[in-house]
Amino acid sequence: MCGIVAAAAQRDVAPLLIVGLKALEYRGYDSAGLAVLEGGEVHRVRAKGKVREMEALYQANPFPGGTGIAHTRWATHGVPNEANAHPHVAGRVALVHNGIIENYAALRAQLQKNGHVFTSETDTEVIAALVDHHISKGMPLRDAVLATVRGLEGAYAIAVISRDEPGRVVGARRGAPLLVGVGIGENFLGSDAQALIQVTNKIIYLDEDDVVEITRDSLQIYTLDGKPAERTLHESELSADAVERGEYRHYMQKEIFEQPRAVADTLEARIGPNGILPNIFGAGGEELLAKVKGIHIIACGTSYHAGMVAKYWIEEYARLPVSVEVASEYRYREAVVPEGTLFTAISQSGETADTLAAMRESRRRGYIGTLAICNVPESSVVREADVKLMTRAGPEIGVASTKAFTTQLTALALLTLHLAKQQGLDSKRYNDLCSQLQHLPRAIEDALKFEPEIVELAGRFILRHHALFLGRGAHYPVALEGSLKLKEISYIHAEAYPAGELKHGPLALVDEDMPVVAVAPNGPLLDKLKSNLQEVRARGGELIVFADTAAHIDGNATRGSILRIDAGGEFIAPAVFTVPLQLLAYHVAVLRGTDVDQPRNLAKSVTVE
Template sequence: MCGIVAAVAQRDVAPLLIAGLKALEYRGYDSAGLAVLDGGVIRRVRAKGKVREMEALYLADPIPGGTGIAHTRWATHGVPSEANAHPHIVGRVAIVHNGIIENYARLRAEISSRGHVFTSETDTEVIAALIDARLHDGISLREAVQAVVRELEGAYAIAVISRDEPGRVVGARRGAPLLVGLGIGENFLASDAQALIQVTPRIIYLEEDDVVEITRESVHIFAIDGTLVQRAVHESELSADAVERGQYRHYMQKEIFEQPRAVADTLEARIHAHGVLPNVFGVGGDEVLATVRGLHIVACGTSYHAGLVAKYWIESHARLPVSVEVASEYRYRDVVVPPDTLFVAISQSGETADTLAALREARRRGYRGTLAVCNVPESSLVREADLKLMTRAGPEIGVASTKAFTTQLTALALLTLRLAGLNGIDADRYAALCAELMHLPRAIDDALALEPAIAELAARFVPRQHALFLGRGVHYPVALEGALKLKEISYIHAEAYPAGELKHGPLALVDESMPVVAVAPSGPLLEKLKSNLQEVRARGGELFVFADTRAGMDETPGTGALIRVDAGGDFIAPAVFTIPLQLLAYHVAVLRGTDVDQPRNLAKSVTVE
């Protein structure tokens, strides 16, 4: 959440900062601002709303200067407003900050007692005031930052400039991402590599408690105790095309249609007709997996739903017990860890605060090993896990996750098959499952052809305020994900239930104004599901059924629509049925006129607790 960009260059940096913020706006869009050193003066422009609002103010009165910082905010402390927008200026320093300072109230009281009058409600202004106070002791900006971060509790990534040290930016991180971009005669800081793809592919990922000082010609990184450290330089594989919308109306639509390619990339060089290839989870991965007797899966949001699907898969095919838990709950309870249990953390960004904290807690709890399923190779989650499997989804800009989910399912299917192979699954069944998984990109491509029919169907949801989603077995998590997508971007209240739970409460909500969306794959639970749907019809509910072409479902009175989906097989069906539910949410949101890519109150990467 929130985005940081900073630059030191021989040219005016404000246009670079604004371009970087636009690339990061999916991380926060309550307000935006920048500050540039113009001579010996810090000049600032801030605005409530999106980056374009701040950019308009800048264009009306451009600010020259080669040193600057910028920020796009997702509000935590204080409402979205110009006063609470970053950068914050106190005395001779300006600062931008991602994260939450947990001891800010005590620090704020101490600073107020010394006569400082706060102009915002944020925890960030506390950091600025502390740094400015340290500078009065005659130390450098870098030394002041190092001294102050030792006082902070919580998570932060910061970038700071001082009017007394033009041509210099100091940054620091703990629990929130921050990286360095290396240019020629110019250097940068950012919270995500996507902010820098227009200026440099050369990236240094800072580690926990690093403090960095950049000038036009140098980058120096220090541990929290002040000793110089070296960090590896990486060549980013991101391209400008990867973060452009191209022919699509929204990033979400583009990312929905990128799923066949993303899934194929996730499978590439990892599976063939005879099975999952060795050590796709890292060196020594197979040795760890061979000894695993159970799994704990931890994730948040959409990633949690992927974990729920994996529970059904692994228990069915590998015959190992699996528990799945929301990361924010896991980290605060006394978890029992049976011997030889594998801890699996799932995250698109690899910086999700609760998931990352859960991984760190797991490392202290005696698991057989830890595995990260993630989309960002240099993320904290990947660096800190014992084993890892990258999802290869590429950049995902839309806040509502689409291709991240299906590639997570793909990665978890690979894990399922590897565990099944190590635990004695029948050879013919194993080969059939592998063949089915390799067919998944084609099956998703076929499901995308349903878009015109689903776009037409979406109009019937536009006036509705509530919706129910139903699924059974492994498709209950698919229903959960479908409901989440609809509520995230259309603002229609949507909930999902196992279809068998209808009569235990949710049926009370069903009437002619309540659309009920059902996922109806073929299989042993189909007849049970049909009975549940009859319960809806009997109460006057309008049914929208997504049925496997093999399911033998027919339209009957009370069925609002029947969309036939070629699931491609029982194993991959959860990933395939996800596609029409994504398309439904997308087109309902478009027709309702909401901000599809940047829904209200949400941000892409949740790096605060």
């Protein structure tokens, strides 16, 4: 999604802003720009395309200045071009903005009626014009921003400078993240801590409706009514090394291979020889979970698929009813909430707009409480939840989620086992499941060793335009995740179905030009899956089967290939089988020459609706 960096410093800030924007490139964007105050003037450079293209324009005509704002844009209002790129200038003011202003059309019409001439198609320029309008009435920048945001409907994170107040940046947030970086003789704003780790690790996370004013040697936070507020200073654990590619060709490949460590970190100090350790959900967690009679999981994209796997797990092992819903659908319907239901939000970033809005909506619907499963400790979802379980995936730069998914599955497995024991699962079965979960990092490590074989399989997809993924039970969501990865980064159209649904429509698509990828774990549904594979073979379809070493599938009975992987047990198999599907999507995309880490039209963190 869009990225913001701003600075008030005693050195030239344009190079710092450019470095910050480069750290945010993983979020996805289509244009970039920066503006710097110097000598009572706003100096600005903008360009469609990558940060490097904007940087080249700046280097050709650099300008000094200790106060500035910068932005990477992902188009919402108006096509990607220089005119619609941020920062936007209106009169005395330059402004950058993440989010969507829902009432911008009415505000724009009123400003035009008052004589303002717009130069872009964006909702952002409306905000800048409103701030300038209030300054023209004699307001200082901070008060002009306060007056402006009180009249905005929708989501925003903004950073604003005015040529009348050099050395000062004002920021505000609602529904989109914004944080303050505290330095020595300099202060910063950013939409993501990764934008600031090159200059400071001291971070203040702004609350909803906060407004902040920074200079190089001061900062003050205000609530929407203009009253001063205090927020906690944190030391970020991020490091610059954590977001470097190292020896890997792409961030996605690096993050796929980081999964054994990320899963081990997520399990650390949470599971021991005797099972799940106490208090892993934080203060009040065990008391809340003891009241659970059912669970409602809300998520988007990859996180939604993790929730679907958890539904199979929790209902089988804990015998509690679970419903899973896409956040963007949940928030616009009146859900029926049975007594004793726990609202569970899953989000990698913790700032996903629909998931966050759904959590806020849940407050009025009668849940016993909210649980957040997330990778970012200071994110909005985590701060607003009653209890939390962090995934410890570390920074994930590639837009297509990999280690975030497997660590979400790990956290959901911990939740499943906690609830299963609470609900009286047989101790022998419980101990076996715990043992499987402790083995998961090693099982993933073993699965990664199949990369050379998967590179060969990927070659079969280079000229294909469609693919079908099949799975049964808890592996149907794994098939969904595999198809999502392939379409996200290779641009091959892919669909996933429960294998038993083949005869209900998708079998009509199967021919020699459509590869069919099947996940075949060992278990009670294996014989059913074998029949589905025969249906594909009878229609001339080419099968690629990822099978458990314990699953008895005759390689001669398929037209295609079988890759046999030790899943390490039925419980952890969904997480293990996810890994070869990630590798398949990655290597298909590499062979097709697409932008693996920043696929077209997609953003890492969807912070607008």
